[in-house]
Amino acid sequence: MRKFVQILYVLGFGLLLGVVPLTMLLFDYEQENVEYRKLAVKPVWSETTLKNWPPEYEKYFNDHFPFRDRLYRAFSRWKVDVMKESPKRKRVILGKEGWLFLSGERTLDQYRGIDPLKAEELDKIEQQLREKLSWCKERGVLYGIVICPEKHSVYPDLLPDWMKTAGPMTRTNQVQERIQKIDGLLLSDLREALRQARKELEPLLYYKYDTHWNHLGAYVGYRNMIDALTAYKDIPLRDWSDYRQLNIEKKGGDLARILNQMHWTDSVPTLEPLFEPVAGGDTAAIRYLEPTKLTFAAFENTDSSLQHKLLIFNDSYSVSLRRYLKDSFRQSAFVWNHHFKKEMVEDLKPDIVLQEFVERYVHRVGW
Numbered sequence: 001m002r003k004f005v006q007i008l009y010v011l012g013f014g015l016l017l018g019v020v021p022l023t024m025l026l027f028d029y030e031q032e033n034v035e036y037r038k039l040a041v042k043p044v045w046s047e048t049t050l051k052n053w054p055p056e057y058e059k060y061f062n063d064h065f066p067f068r069d070r071l072y073r074a075f076s077r078w079k080v081d082v083m084k085e086s087p088k089r090k091r092v093i094l095g096k097e098g099w100l101f102l103s104g105e106r107t108l109d110q111y112r113g114i115d116p117l118k119a120e121e122l123d124k125i126e127q128q129l130r131e132k133l134s135w136c137k138e139r140g141v142l143y144g145i146v147i148c149p150e151k152h153s154v155y156p157d158l159l160p161d162w163m164k165t166a167g168p169m170t171r172t173n174q175v176q177e178r179i180q181k182i183d184g185l186l187l188s189d190l191r192e193a194l195r196q197a198r199k200e201l202e203p204l205l206y207y208k209y210d211t212h213w214n215h216l217g218a219y220v221g222y223r224n225m226i227d228a229l230t231a232y233k234d235i236p237l238r239d240w241s242d243y244r245q246l247n248i249e250k251k252g253g254d255l256a257r258i259l260n261q262m263h264w265t266d267s268v269p270t271l272e273p274l275f276e277p278v279a280g281g282d283t284a285a286i287r288y289l290e291p292t293k294l295t296f297a298a299f300e301n302t303d304s305s306l307q308h309k310l311l312i313f314n315d316s317y318s319v320s321l322r323r324y325l326k327d328s329f330r331q332s333a334f335v336w337n338h339h340f341k342k343e344m345v346e347d348l349k350p351d352i353v354l355q356e357f358v359e360r361y362v363h364r365v366g367w
Contacts, residue, residue: 076260092255095158100255102211107360111152113167126178128366133185144186146356148317151206154194172359193224203269210253215270218320243271278326295336299326306330311350317358338364
């Protein structure tokens with residue numbers, strides 16, 4: 001009898017171990033992607049060699065076994081709420097007063113100044129910038145670089161105490177020095193403007209649970225970009241008095257999502273225009289959406305007093321910037337790509353071309 005019970009235990013345990021992979025082989029188990037990354041895809045037997053199928057299926061199993069999403073969410077909340085630690089420290093770190101900061105993409109090394117660019121890299125960047133500037137000048141186009149500050153640069157006091165800088169020579173400072181040597185190249189480095197605005201304005205300029213600046217921070221950036229441009233062109237500025245400040249509740253953010261804390265909410269400032277803003281319109285440039293896989297936004301202003309046409313190659317920081325920039329130009333186009341696209345400049349014929357980079361991508365300014 002005792003031996004029979006032992007056999008039942010073994011068979012039951014084996015069945016328990018086998019039921020999950022067997023179920024996954026026969027059926028697709030749908031679950032939420034709570035890890036903010038691309039999960040492994042189930043391999044197709046007819047398209048995979050016998051040698052590759054087991055390791056590929058193992059990756060799929062590890063990412064999709066039943067209830068992984070719920071277990072992972074519970075683990076993340078335990079780490080953050082109980083242990084006060086980030087379960088994804090290589091991607092997000094916990095700051096003071098509940099703030100979250102990006103740690104991926106070598107952001108912390110760049111902030112600390114321990115990942116400088118080499119002299120040959122800076123020489124290549126300077127050469128590429130000079131070539132783009134010369135090309136634009138031949139076509140009567142004003143060319144410039146916009147640098148948007150990381151949250152770390154504006155709120156360093158909210159980083160954890162162990163986060164210390166190694167020195168003042170960051171990648172951003174290196175690139176800034178090189179750009180300043182190039183006559184005729186517009187540089188709008190927004191770091192000091194945001195730091196000063198933080199001292200003068202009570203509301204926050206960045207989201208607590210997101211990598212980005214909020215609408216108020218973006219407006220500060222917009223004002224300083226227009227100030228830099230007016231040294232070359234007559235461009236109108238929408239003043240503070242053209243907007244009404246409101247506070248709204250924002251749920252989560254890209255950093256909160258990584259930590260599975262999308263239930264966190266924060267009161268954030270936003271600016272509501274007191275005028276009729278320019279709406280996005282269909283232009284010839286929309287065709288660039290599909291062939292080049294670019295995220296594109298285009299605007300055309302009916303105000304006849306506006307003269308200039310803007311084309312800006314950008315990253316995600318310009319999503320908030322364009323809500324203000326579009327109202328200062330007759331035509332404006334925003335391309336979510338850092339590469340300088342000559343064919344788009346020739347086709348759209350702007351008289352101002354800018355490339356915008358958040359600090360973690362400043363090494364790309366030569367693209």
